[in-house]
Amino acid sequence: xSTFSRLWRNGAFKFGFVVLTAISGLAVFAPWLGTxxxxxxxxxxxxxxxxxxxxxxxxxxxxxxHLFLLGTDSVGRDLFSRIAFGARISLLVGLLTALxxxxxxxxxxxxxxxxKGLDMxxxxxxxxxxxxxxxxxxxxxxxxxxxxxxxxxxxxxxPEIPRVSRLVRSLVLTLREEPFVEAAKALATPTPVILWRxxxxxxxxxxxxxxxxxxxxxxxxxxxxxFLGLGLPPDIPxxxxxxxxxxxxxxxxxxxxxxxxxxxIPTVLxxxxxxxxxxxxxxxxFAKRGGAA
Numbered sequence: 001x002s003t004f005s006r007l008w009r010n011g012a013f014k015f016g017f018v019v020l021t022a023i024s025g026l027a028v029f030a031p032w033l034g035t036x037x038x039x040x041x042x043x044x045x046x047x048x049x050x051x052x053x054x055x056x057x058x059x060x061x062x063x064x065x066h067l068f069l070l071g072t073d074s075v076g077r078d079l080f081s082r083i084a085f086g087a088r089i090s091l092l093v094g095l096l097t098a099l100x101x102x103x104x105x106x107x108x109x110x111x112x113x114x115x116k117g118l119d120m121x122x123x124x125x126x127x128x129x130x131x132x133x134x135x136x137x138x139x140x141x142x143x144x145x146x147x148x149x150x151x152x153x154x155x156x157x158x159p160e161i162p163r164v165s166r167l168v169r170s171l172v173l174t175l176r177e178e179p180f181v182e183a184a185k186a187l188a189t190p191t192p193v194i195l196w197r198x199x200x201x202x203x204x205x206x207x208x209x210x211x212x213x214x215x216x217x218x219x220x221x222x223x224x225x226x227f228l229g230l231g232l233p234p235d236i237p238x239x240x241x242x243x244x245x246x247x248x249x250x251x252x253x254x255x256x257x258x259x260x261x262x263x264x265i266p267t268v269l270x271x272x273x274x275x276x277x278x279x280x281x282x283x284x285x286f287a288k289r290g291g292a293a
Contacts, residue, residue, distance in 0.1 A: 013277025019270035042076035097218035105164025113172025134159035216271035
C-alpha cells in the first residue's frame with residue numbers, strides 16, 4: 001500500500017487535507033468568487049445583513065450589483081471579501097513561518113547534534129530563547145521592527161526555531177551512531193555530505209510533521225497580534241484585523257467577530273489534524289503502536 005493510501009485512510013489526515021484544500025482554494029481564487037476590493041468603503045451599506053443583494057460603490061465611484069454574502073462591516077466593506085483575501089495572508093504567514101523555522105532550526109540542530117563542541121553553546125542559547133514566552137517575544141519584535149508580513153514572519157519564527165532545533169538535535173544524536181553513518185565516516189566522506197545525504201533524509205518525516213504544527217501556531221499568533229493591533233497594518237485584510245475592527249460592535253453585530261473566527265478555527269485545527277495524521281503514518285513508533293492496537 002502506498003504512503004498516500006495509508007495517509008488517506010487516516011481520519012485526521014483526511015480532515016486536515018480537505019479543510020486546508022478548501023481554505024487554499026478560497027485564498028487562491030478569491031478574486032473570482034464574487035468578491036470586491038476588500039479595502040473599499042461604501043458608507044451607503046454599513047453593517048448590512050448576510051445575503052443582501054444591492055449595488056456596490058467601487059473605488060472609481062462606479063455602481064454595480066453585488067451580493068453581500070456575509071454582510072458588511074462598520075464602514076461598508078464586504079465581509080466575505082475581507083475574509084477571503086485575509087485567508088491569503090494567514091496561509092502565507094503560516095507557511096513562510098514554518099519554512100523559516102525549519103531552515104534555521106535544521107541548521108542549528110544538525111550542528112549541535114553532530115559536533116559535540118558546539119552542542120553546549122548552541123543549546124544553551126536555544127534554551128534562553130525558549131524561556132521567553134513566544135507571544136511576548138513576538139510582540140516585542142513586531143513593536144521594534146514594525147508591522148509588515150516579513151517582520152511578522154520573523155517575529156513568529158524566532159520563538160519556533162529552538163523547538164525545531166531541539167527536535168533535529170535529538171534525531172541527529174541517534175542517527176550519527178547508525179551503521180550507515182559510521183560506514184560513510186570510514187570511507188572518508190566529507191562531513192557536509194554525511195549531514196546532507198545520510199542524516200537529513202532520515203529526519204524529514206518528523207520535520208514535516210513539526211512544520212504543520214509550526215504553521216498552525218503561526219496562523220494563530222498572527223491573528224492574536226493583529227487582534228491586539230500589534231501585527232499587520234489595519235488596511236491589510238487579515239482575520240485578526242477583521243475581528244479587531246468588529247469587537248467594539250460585538251454586542252450589536254457579533255458576526256463581525258464570529259464569522260472570521262469561523263474560518264480561523266477550522267484552519268488551525270486542520271493544520272494540527274494534518275500533522276497528527278502525518279505523524280501516525282510516517283513516524284515508525286506511532287505506526288507500530290497503531291498496528292499493535
